Amino acid sequence: MNRLGVSVYPDLRPLEEIKDYLKLASTYGCTRVFSSMFNVDGTNEEVLSYFRDLIDAAHEVGIEVSLDVNPECLERLGASPNDLSIFKDINVDVLRMDISFGLEKDMQLVQNPYGILIEFNASIIPVETLKEMINQGANPNNILVCHNFYPQRYTGMKWSKFKEVSKSLKELGVRVGAFISSNAKDTHGVWRAERGLCTVERHRGQPIDLQLRELLQTNSIDDVLIGNAYATEDEFKMIQEVFTVIEPDEEKYPIVKMKKMYGASDDSFYPQRKIRVNLCDGISDIEKAILFDFFPHSDVGDSSEWIWRSRMPRFLYQDKEIKPRSYNKKMLDRGSVVMVNDNYKHYAGEVQVVLFPIENDGDRNLIGYLDQRELEMLEMIPEREIVVFLDNL
Numbered sequence: 001m002n003r004l005g006v007s008v009y010p011d012l013r014p015l016e017e018i019k020d021y022l023k024l025a026s027t028y029g030c031t032r033v034f035s036s037m038f039n040v041d042g043t044n045e046e047v048l049s050y051f052r053d054l055i056d057a058a059h060e061v062g063i064e065v066s067l068d069v070n071p072e073c074l075e076r077l078g079a080s081p082n083d084l085s086i087f088k089d090i091n092v093d094v095l096r097m098d099i100s101f102g103l104e105k106d107m108q109l110v111q112n113p114y115g116i117l118i119e120f121n122a123s124i125i126p127v128e129t130l131k132e133m134i135n136q137g138a139n140p141n142n143i144l145v146c147h148n149f150y151p152q153r154y155t156g157m158k159w160s161k162f163k164e165v166s167k168s169l170k171e172l173g174v175r176v177g178a179f180i181s182s183n184a185k186d187t188h189g190v191w192r193a194e195r196g197l198c199t200v201e202r203h204r205g206q207p208i209d210l211q212l213r214e215l216l217q218t219n220s221i222d223d224v225l226i227g228n229a230y231a232t233e234d235e236f237k238m239i240q241e242v243f244t245v246i247e248p249d250e251e252k253y254p255i256v257k258m259k260k261m262y263g264a265s266d267d268s269f270y271p272q273r274k275i276r277v278n279l280c281d282g283i284s285d286i287e288k289a290i291l292f293d294f295f296p297h298s299d300v301g302d303s304s305e306w307i308w309r310s311r312m313p314r315f316l317y318q319d320k321e322i323k324p325r326s327y328n329k330k331m332l333d334r335g336s337v338v339m340v341n342d343n344y345k346h347y348a349g350e351v352q353v354v355l356f357p358i359e360n361d362g363d364r365n366l367i368g369y370l371d372q373r374e375l376e377m378l379e380m381i382p383e384r385e386i387v388v389f390l391d392n393l
Contacts, residue, residue, distance in 0.1 A: 002216060004239060005032030005066075005177070005225035007197070010050060011039045012188050013229070019057045021230050026061035028236035029243060033058050034096065034225050036068040037077075039190065044077055052090040059091065066094035066119055066144075071101060081105040088114040094144060100125045103132060110138045119144035119177070127168045134172060145169050146177035149227040151193035156201030166220035177223035180211035182231035189228040197227025209238040210373060213274055216242070217380055241390060242274050246295050253295045255312050269296055273381045276392040277337050277368040286320050287339055287367050290349055291389050297351060301383040307352045308378060310387070314340070314349040322348045325365050331357045335375045337389075338364035351389075353378060 006025045008018045022033060035054065040047050055065045067087075079086050081101055096119040100106055106125075109118045110133065120130065122145045134140055147166075150156040162178070169176045180203060181187075181196030189197045196204045203211040208231065215221045226235075248269040250257040256269065277291065290313045297310040324341040332338060336354040340347040344363040353370065370378065371392075381387060 002221070002243065003032055003223045004028075004030045004243065005034055005223055006030055006229065006231065007034040007179075007189065007225060007227050008054075008229055009039070009189060010035060010054065011041070015050070015053060015057075018054065022058055022063055023061050024233060025231075025236065026063055028233075028240050030236075031063055032066060032094075032223060032225065033063050034066045034068065036190065038068070038070060038073040038098075048077070048086065048090055051092075055091050055093075064093035065091075066096050067092055068096045068098055070098045081108040082112075084109070084112045084114060084116055087116055092116055094119050096144075096146060097121060098124070100129070103129055107133055107136065107138055110142050117142055117144055119146050121148060122146060122165060122169060122176070123148040127165070127172070130169070130172055130174065140173040143174045144177065144223070145174050146223065146225070147179065147199040149179040149189075149193075149197040149199055150201070151189065151191050151195070151197060153195050153204060154201060156204060157199055159200055159202050162200050163218050163220070166218055170220040170222075175222040176220055177225060178215055178221050179225050179227035180208060180215065181205075182208060182226055182228050182235055184230065184232045184235065187228040187230065193228055199227075206373070207238070208235045209242050209274075210276075210377075212239055212242050213377060214373075216271075217273065217377060219271075245270070246272060246388065248296070255294075255296065255316055258315070259296075259312075268384075269386055272296075272386045272388050273377070274388050274390055275370065275374055275378055276390045277370060277374075278392045279368045280366055282325065283367045284323070286317065286322060287365065290317055290339065291337070291351060291367060292391060294351075295388070296386045297389065298384055298386050303383075306356045306358050307354055310351040311347070313351060314347055317349040320349070322365065324362060326362070327360060327366055329360050329366075332360050332364065332366065333357055333369075335370045335372070336366055337368040337370060339367050341365045355379070 058065050077086055094117045098121055166176055178199040179197055181198040198204050212224055215224055248256045294313045299309050303309045322341045324343050332354050334354055334357055338352050340350040342348050
């Protein structure tokens, strides 16, 4: 199950303001918060007292706390790999090791008697080290791994490298996390992070839900954290829309019942990939209903090079009128979202996405289009997987 997290920066903002943010985040399903211990000034007692208050506030709204530490921070606080008692005293859930201690001491961390989970920095610890740790008896359920975030523009991870590393980590049976960015005005974060705090460079400046959907599309990311603060309520709503799962109710969605009659299992209705559509002017109510309310949209594994094809709507809406509309276009461009109209009644209601320009023969109504990144996402979706279309308001 995927989890959402946020990040807070006590060295930059007052605790009461942070508490309000955690309350907001929790109402939209957030269950994790990331914060850094070694950026907060003060005596050991002051630092520990501050984070005890922060942890208590997070726990009150159902959020677990991950504190970023390093060997120097542990030493300063009087802790060590074989003695994490001070963190138990303030009820820490997760310690995120910004720097590894090495195999032997990392094993001690993971085997702590307090049930504190240890999260390793994916940019620091080699996959082979984690594999050896597990081979030596470390419980994968006590290990988390999270990619770094990158404050500077053009320094985030390559998309291909990110997918490769994440896949290798996921194969170890550990939970894997990564960061996305809010695009709100005047966000903040570590080291004057004014240009976002994401893991993958291609995500910087992109809509927050697109960043999230691309991470989830890899099937290798369990925990997604917003690296900078504060995300807006509108952004949380967009994230919630991505995480919302449609239950395959046979009464509400008749095609579900039909598919089950032919052997479809409940599992075949998951995962549900989300694609945002820019609608055209003049789209009819029935076309909107088919595009956004019908479930489940999917191809059946035999789509051509020219179109991705969701053919099942025609069975449910065959008695509805889908009036043809004329366009001064000889060709329908790549990324066009179309619906077969009553000029070809047998197939009327099918939703199709143009992958390669096709002739506008009058049998299809243009109802919308996909931006380039949305089209790339659609092409990454394996055959037969469920697609849920969202309105790009």
